Amino acid sequence: MLYPPGAAGNCFSNMNLKRFEQKNILITGAGSGIGEAMALLLARVPAYLFLMDRNMERLTAVGDKCDGVRKTCISVSGKPDASGYSTRLFHVDFSVSSSIDNVVCGIMQENISFDYMILNAGISQRALTLDTDFEVDRMIMETNYLGPVYLLKKLSGMLKSGRPVHIAVTTSISGLFGFPWRSAYCASKHALFGFFESLELEYDHIKVTFLIPGRINTPISKSALLGDGSTYSKMDGGQAGGMDVDKCARIAVRAIAKGKRRKLIGGKELLMVYLKKYTPRLFYWIAKRVEN
Secondary structure, eight states, rough: OOTTTTTTTTGGTTTTTTTGEEEEEEEEEETTTTHHHHHHTTTTTTEEEEEEOOOOHHHHHHHHHHHHHHHOEETHHHHEOOOOOOOOEEOOOOOHHHHHHHHHHHHHHHTOSSSSSEEEOOOOOOSSSSGSHHHHHHHIIIIIIHHHHHHHTTTTTHHTTOOOOEEEEEEGGSSSOOTTOOOOHHHHHHHHHHHHHHHHHHHHHHHEEEEEEEBBSSGTTTBOOTTSSOOOOOOHHHHHTBOOOHHHHHHHHHHHHHHHHEEEEEEEEEHHHOOOOOHHHHHHHHHHTTTO
């Protein structure tokens, strides 16, 4: 399918999005936050979006927004036209293997191959380590780490075909060090680095970009788990004052387009990464005193 020259106008004139044209792009955790913002940005491009989230109501709303963006940005002879490019929605709970099985079954039946896989689904934590029930640790690890790994294992046939695929993994600066009230979250984000870096080293046709956000203004803290498994249900002050999520998405998508291996995204909190590396004593002193 050919894309009419100039049809998208200024929709992506300031971004290096052309490499996403006519590609199959998977985004997990697309129902809110960074995933939603990236989906809306990539909807400007003539491409096929495959969006996954555990909250179907929110995901449907995002899908509608994407279709609206697409009709505005993709036009033929100056008239809005979706040009056959679509947004597909999939209800997936990454903490439940059977939920992933159901979706993968449909993908395999349709013989869909992804050019880009943006693995963004995740859940955070707000509880002291020893006050956290083990089932909460398990839930966070299954959602943030084992779920994406299981998805890739189920799609191993596609991934081993030799067809180039670019995987972007949303981790966190908390995946680069430990942090109070987030032990399971930190552990799950640490694990992503080990798994996906190994994957890239093993297969020449698989490219991996680690997106490493700090504090981004998203509702992730509202759904963060307390020690007993209930939700935190409020915005952290630091989260509310974080980088605008649309700006984060632009930086993230640009990093993917440029083939970056790692991209730190955020504000002054990124200083903690360098403090841990070069002045660990100061890092530990600050980390014990930083508010949520």
